[in-house]
Every structure is written in structure tokens, then in C-alpha cells.
Amino acid sequence: MRRGRLSSVKAAILVESLTGNTWTAAEKTAELLSQERWTITGLSKVREPDLTAIQAADLILVGTWVHGAFVFGQAPWAVNSISNLPALSGKKAAAFCTFALSPGKSLNRLTQAVGDTGAYVIGGLAMNRSKLDEHSEAFAIRLVDALAEA
């Protein structure tokens, strides 16, 4: 990681994960952001969100995994549960998903769902499950850059 920032960004992370990859990506991203002096207010499940962590955060990261027939019909898992989150207006948000072969349009659909909560979506990334280190770092760098410019 390269860049610093004067004041600490507070981020809450919400994740759906069946076999652990998306949770791992969230933990790796959180670790990298912490090294950049960000405060992670909480890491919780989308379906059991830590509301205190959300309330305390400036930025909400929402991650899930890609479900489909691998080459068609891909969609972000549990996308409907995102609409059950509390209204996130006034917060920034970013989305990420992990996949095996091809994410299709999952990231777009996920980004749309996160935007529908009222959050201002600053970006997102689809991460290949076999490159979680590399892609978590790319995601963290993008987030740090985006918030540094904000």
C-alpha cells in the first residue's frame, strides 16, 4: 500500500459467504485498510448486520459471492437481503463479489442494489477466488485513493 491520509476513514463491512472466500476477502481488505489507519467499525453478515457498526461508519463495504451456472445466469447471492438493510443515505458504499470463473453482470447488479439503499456508491470490484490476495489489495488501494480524493 502506498498512500496515507490525514483523518481516519471509518468503514463497516457486510458480507454474505457460503464457503468463506468472501469473508476472507473482507478480512484481507480490512487488514490492509487498517494499515492505512482506517477504522473498521465492524465485520458482520448482510443478513445479521451490525447496526452500530453501520451507524458509526462513513463507508459501507458490501460483499457477496457469485451464484449461477458459471457461464450464464450469474447473480450476486442474497442480493435481496441488501434491500433489508437500514437506509444508508448519507453514507458512501462500495461493493465486491468473489467468483470462480466469470462474474457476469453480478457486480453491476450488486452495485445497483447497494445504491438502492440510498448510499452513494463509489465503486466496486469482482474478485477471482484464486487471486484473493491480489484482488483484495487492488480493492483496498482503490478505496484509499477514492476516499483521499473525496
Ligand SMILES: Cc1cc2nc3c(=O)[nH]c(=O)nc-3n(C[C@H](O)[C@H](O)[C@H](O)COP(=O)(O)O)c2cc1C
Ligand atoms: C451453487 C454455486 C454456484 C456458483 N455459481 C458460480 C457462477 O455462476 N460463476 C462463478 O464464477 N462462480 C460461481 N460459483 C463460485 C463462487 O462464486 C465462488 O466460489 C465464491 O468465491 C464463493 O464465495 P464464498 O466462499 O464466500 O461462499 C458458484 C458457487 C456455488 C456454490
